[in-house]
Each structure stands twice: as C-alpha cells, then as structure tokens.
Amino acid sequence: MIEISIAKSNVNMTLPLQEGISAGFPSPATDFMGLEIDLNRDLVLHPEATYYGRVSGESMKGAGIDDGDLLVIDKSLEAVHGKIAVCFLDGEFTLKRINIKQDGVWLVPENDKYEAIHCGEENNLIIWGIVTHIIKKV
Amino acid sequence: MFGLVDCNNFFASCERVFRPDLAHKPIVVLSNNDGCVIARSNEAKALNIPMGAPAYQYKEVFDKYNVTLFSCNFALYGDLSNRIMNILRTHCFRMEQYSIDEAFLDFSGCKIEGVGLKIKTQVLKWTGVPVSVGFAPTKTLAKLANRIAKKFPKETEGVYVIDSQEKLIKALKWLKIEDVWGIGRKSSNKLRALNITKAYDFTLLEDNWIKANMSVVGLRIKQELLGKSVLDFQELEPRKNISVTRTFDKNYTKFEELRERIANFAANCSEKLRNQHSCCHSVLVFINTNYHRKELDQYNQSIIVNIPFETNSTIEIVHHALVGLKRIFKSGFEYKRAGVILMNFSPDTSQQLSLFGGRNIKHISLMKTVDKINASLGNQKLRLGVQDTNRIWKMKQEKLSPNYTTNIADIITIKAKS
Numbered sequence: 001m002i003e004i005s006i007a008k009s010n011v012n013m014t015l016p017l018q019e020g021i022s023a024g025f026p027s028p029a030t031d032f033m034g035l036e037i038d039l040n041r042d043l044v045l046h047p048e049a050t051y052y053g054r055v056s057g058e059s060m061k062g063a064g065i066d067d068g069d070l071l072v073i074d075k076s077l078e079a080v081h082g083k084i085a086v087c088f089l090d091g092e093f094t095l096k097r098i099n100i101k102q103d104g105v106w107l108v109p110e111n112d113k114y115e116a117i118h119c120g121e122e123n124n125l126i127i128w129g130i131v132t133h134i135i136k137k138v
Numbered sequence: 139m140f141g142l143v144d145c146n147n148f149f150a151s152c153e154r155v156f157r158p159d160l161a162h163k164p165i166v167v168l169s170n171n172d173g174c175v176i177a178r179s180n181e182a183k184a185l186n187i188p189m190g191a192p193a194y195q196y197k198e199v200f201d202k203y204n205v206t207l208f209s210c211n212f213a214l215y216g217d218l219s220n221r222i223m224n225i226l227r228t229h230c231f232r233m234e235q236y237s238i239d240e241a242f243l244d245f246s247g248c249k250i251e252g253v254g255l256k257i258k259t260q261v262l263k264w265t266g267v268p269v270s271v272g273f274a275p276t277k278t279l280a281k282l283a284n285r286i287a288k289k290f291p292k293e294t295e296g297v298y299v300i301d302s303q304e305k306l307i308k309a310l311k312w313l314k315i316e317d318v319w320g321i322g323r324k325s326s327n328k329l330r331a332l333n334i335t336k337a338y339d340f341t342l343l344e345d346n347w348i349k350a351n352m353s354v355v356g357l358r359i360k361q362e363l364l365g366k367s368v369l370d371f372q373e374l375e376p377r378k379n380i381s382v383t384r385t386f387d388k389n390y391t392k393f394e395e396l397r398e399r400i401a402n403f404a405a406n407c408s409e410k411l412r413n414q415h416s417c418c419h420s421v422l423v424f425i426n427t428n429y430h431r432k433e434l435d436q437y438n439q440s441i442i443v444n445i446p447f448e449t450n451s452t453i454e455i456v457h458h459a460l461v462g463l464k465r466i467f468k469s470g471f472e473y474k475r476a477g478v479i480l481m482n483f484s485p486d487t488s489q490q491l492s493l494f495g496g497r498n499i500k501h502i503s504l505m506k507t508v509d510k511i512n513a514s515l516g517n518q519k520l521r522l523g524v525q526d527t528n529r530i531w532k533m534k535q536e537k538l539s540p541n542y543t544t545n546i547a548d549i550i551t552i553k554a555k556s
Binding site: 048051054059088094 | 158159221222224225260263264265266542543546549550551552553554555556
C-alpha cells in the first residue's frame with residue numbers, strides 16, 4: 001500500500017539557542033527564542049519548484065562539483081548566461097554551464113577532458129532546472 | 139468569479155516530469171496490481187485505449203505502438219499535487235481542493251485578466267505538469283469553462299473565461315447533458331430519453347418538473363448553469379468514511395491469508411483515520427469471490443461491526459475487523475477481492491468516556507509513537523504481528539517509477555560525463 005507523503009522534510013536541521021536558567025533576572029534572550037537556522041528554509045527558496053539530483057561523473061570538476069554530490073535544483077529560475085543547469089539532452093540528464101553567445105547556446109563542461117556542445121534547434125535541448133546549491137559529503 | 143484549475147492527464151503528466159524523453163509519446167498508468175488503465179496521455183487516448191481498460195486485453199496495442207506503461211506511483215503524484223496546490227493557493231484568497239488534481243479558486247471581487255495564463259505558466263514551469271483553467275460566475279460553470287479550455291487547447295491556450303451571456307449560451311449548447319457537473323448517469327439517461335441532450339435544454343425545463351424529478355439538487359444545478367451561484371465554497375472537510383479495498387492478484391482460499399489482508403487494510407485505514415484526527419464507531423468488512431469466473435462457486439458477504447466505543451487505535455480496529463471476518467468467512471471458496479471501510483466518525487477531541495469497556499487510553503500515545511516511527515523509518519516498519527506475517531501478499535507493481543521527490547535514494551541521476 002502506498003501512502004501519499006510530502007517531499008518537504010519534517011526533520012529540520014536546527015541549531016537551537018540555549019535558554020538560560022530562569023532564576024531572578026529574566027533572560028534577555030527570551031525575545032529571540034524561536035529563531036533557528038533551518039537549512040530547508042535557507043537553501044530552498046521555492047519549495048514547490050525544488051528537486052534534488054545526484055551527480056555522476058567528473059565533467060564539472062572545475063566548478064567544484066564532484067561525482068556523488070547532491071544538487072539542489074530550482075525549476076522556477078530562468079536559464080540565464082553563466083548558470084549551471086540540469087539539461088535534458090539525447091535522452092539523459094546532464095550537467096552543464098550555460099553560455100549564451102552570438103552564435104547560440106553553448107553547454108560548457110568544466111573539465112579540460114571534455115568539449116563544449118553547441119546547441120542548435122536540432123538537438124532538442126531542454127533546460128530542466130537551475131542548480132542553486134551543491135551539497136557534498138566531506 | 140470562480141476558477142477551476144485541473145491538471146491535464148495528471149498521473150501520466152507526473153510520470154513525464156522526470157522522463158522528458160516521453161514527451162509526445164503514448165503513456166498509460168495502471169491501477170493497483172497493474173490491473174486497468176487509470177490514466178492516459180493524449181497520445182494514448184488517440185490510440186483509442188479507453189479509461190479502465192484491462193491491461194492484459196490491450197497488450198498487443200501497447201506493444202505495437204510502443205506505449206510506455208507505469209504502475210501507479212501515488213507517492214510521486216501526491217507530492218506533485220501538494221506542490222501544485224501550494225502554488226494555486228498563492229493566486230487567490232480562498233481555495234477548495236476538489237481532488238488530487240483539481241481545485242476551485244475563489245476570485246470574488248478580483249480582476250482575473252491574465253491570471254489564468256499566469257497560473258498555467260507557473261505550474262508548468264515549477265512542476266512540469268500542464269494544467270487547464272476555467273473561469274465563470276459559478277462553480278458548475280467554472281467546471282464547464284475548464285472543459286472547454288481542455289477540449290480546445292489551440293483556440294483557448296488552456297484558459298477559458300465565461301464572462302458574457304453570449305459565451306454562456308454557446309457553452310451550454312455545446313455541453314452534453316451527461317457531462318454537466320452533478321448530473322449522474324441515472325439522471326442523464328432519464329433526461330436523454332426525454333430528448334434533453336444538452337445543458338442548454340436542461341436550463342429550459344420548468345423548476346417544478348426538475349424539483350419533482352431530480353429534487354433540489356437538480357434545481358441547484360439549473361441555477362448554477364444560469365449563472366446564479368448557489369453552491370458553497372467548501373474548504374477541506376475531513377472525510378466521512380475511509381476505505382481500503384483491493385482485488386488480489388490470485389485467489390485466496392485460506393482464512394489465514396484473508397486475515398492477513400484484512401488486518402493490513404484495517405491498519406491502513408486506522409492510520410488514515412488518525413491523520414485526519416477522527417475516530418470511528420463502525421467497521422465494515424467484505425469478501426468477494428471472482429464475479430467474472432461464473433464456473434466457480436460464488437460467495438459475497440459483508441458485515442458491519444459496531445465498536446462499543448470510539449477509537450482510532452490500529453489494535454482495536456484490526457481486532458474488530460477480524461471479529462467481522464471470522465463471522466462471514468466460509469471455507470471452500472476462492473476469494474478474489476476484499477476490503478475494509480471505516481464509518482461513523484467523530485472528531486478525535488470529543489472523547490466520550492464509557493464506564494465499562496471504553497477505548498484503551500494507553501493506545502492514544504502508543505499510536506502516536508507508532509505513527510512517528512513509521513513516518514521516519516518508512517511505511518509500516520512497525521506493524522501488528524498479524525500483518526504480513528509470511529509476506530503472503532505484495533502488490534504487483536512491475537512498472538513502478540522511482541520516488542523521485544520523496545525518497546533520497548530515488549532522486550534523478552545527472553550525468554557529468556560529456
């Protein structure tokens with residue numbers, strides 16, 4: 001049986017502020033209680049448009065993206081020059097930097113071993129989403 | 139003005155979000171146990187694959203036209219639905235979610251110029267799911283406007299507004315009587331027999347006749363069709379009954395097999411019941427043999443077990459469901475289908491204390507803990523011993539897509555190899 005569940009994590013990464021011992025003078029920190037660092041809130045600007053993906057390969061090494069990294073992808077953002085995008089090309093998702101030039105759109109890897117791809121109409125390119133953060137295990 | 143936003147071929151469109159290679163290709167989504175077709179992309183509709191078609195009967199068509207099949211993946215559809223509903227909420231001050239893939243939006247006193255296109259564009263860009271939008275002065279007409287938007291995507295660009303008498307008449311003359319929102323098959327057959335074939339014909343009927351033949355419900359439909367809003371805007375209400383019913387992939391003859399199934403269904407229902415903060419008073423259990431196999435002995439029986447107190451404890455509900463099963467089970471039959479329905483709800487907050495044999499108060503906190511553990515460890519990690527003891531049963535889901543949005547092990551892989 002399958003239950004419908006929500007993608008948003010209900011486990012927040014929080015760094016709680018410590019409450020002082022309440023004897024005598026009231027803690028001035030009480031005004032600030034409830035403030036916490038929530039990575040979901042800070043890394044996910046548009047929860048409804050945010051998806052996650054796993055990197056496979058080394059072609060974006062120069063941009064600091066390694067094999068196995070977790071990507072935060074925002075579909076709501078526009079594909080503008082210089083952004084790193086999840087593209088759908090020739091039947092698979094692939095990671096490239098977008099380079100818009102006079103002669104059209106170039107998908108540029110960040111690794112000398114690979115070459116930039118020029119995208120014409122015949123390639124059927126889909127920019128699926130824009131990478132906003134890279135999460136890596138150290 | 140009311141808006142109705144409805145996703146186009148929702149389940150099929152969800153599958154396509156993470157499979158852009160399937161754009162413009164025929165897709166069908168199959169029901170539980172991969173039994174019947176429950177959603178089709180436009181391309182699959184064009185192949186004349188009907189809704190509800192048994193999958194095995196259409197195997198040749200699927201093969202011949204390269205139709206991609208999917209087992210239904212409600213974790214994925216539910217997540218995308220939540221995203222869409224959250225987006226829609228930002229466009230209006232009140233919203234009524236009508237089903238997993240459609241919602242009414244209240245635009246009373248607001249300008250709607252350009253709003254439809256904005257909604258459509260945003261939902262498509264943010265989630266990848268195409269929607270159609272209809273606007274009209276009543277909910278029933280908003281449904282109709284949406285139907286027009288969906289039927290004529292080129293002319294309407296997926297958005298249609300009924301905002302003049304002329305457009306209203308034209309739409310009513312186009313809409314078939316059986317497609318009017320709220321008119322069931324029985325009524326539409328009756329109306330067709332009287333040569334009332336279009337919604338427009340229906341609006342010409344006398345109030346008295348409608349009231350006599352279709353009660354006030356029919357009268358309300360007429361008023362709504364004429365542009366007078368009489369249907370309330372309903373913000374989400376808890377459901378009045380909860381059911382889990384399944385057709386098995388094989389026949390069961392043993393009591394133990396059915397006991398496992400019924401316990402599992404009842405446990406599932408109980409969890410849903412707690413999710414909406416209700417308790418129930420009765421549980422219905424039914425078992426059926428295979429109706430289509432006339433050569434086999436037939437036996438269909440159901441029973442309602444009234445629980446002497448209100449509860450939403452899995453332990454208590456499963457116990458009473460099994461008491462019911464024991465009463466109706468007969469050996470010597472091959473069972474193909476069974477189900478559990480919980481009924482007679484009351485809010486979880488209004489606990490009546492019974493002097494003798496009330497609900498076990500300890501179960502309340504126990505169930506909270508169970509739900510919490512299951513939420514973090516995955517579905518049904520913690521369950522009753524009677525559930526799934528020998529893993530007798532497993533849903534047939536041969537074509538299940540990954541849970542791209544709800545399980546981190548299933549997220550898309552992005553190649554960085556070229």
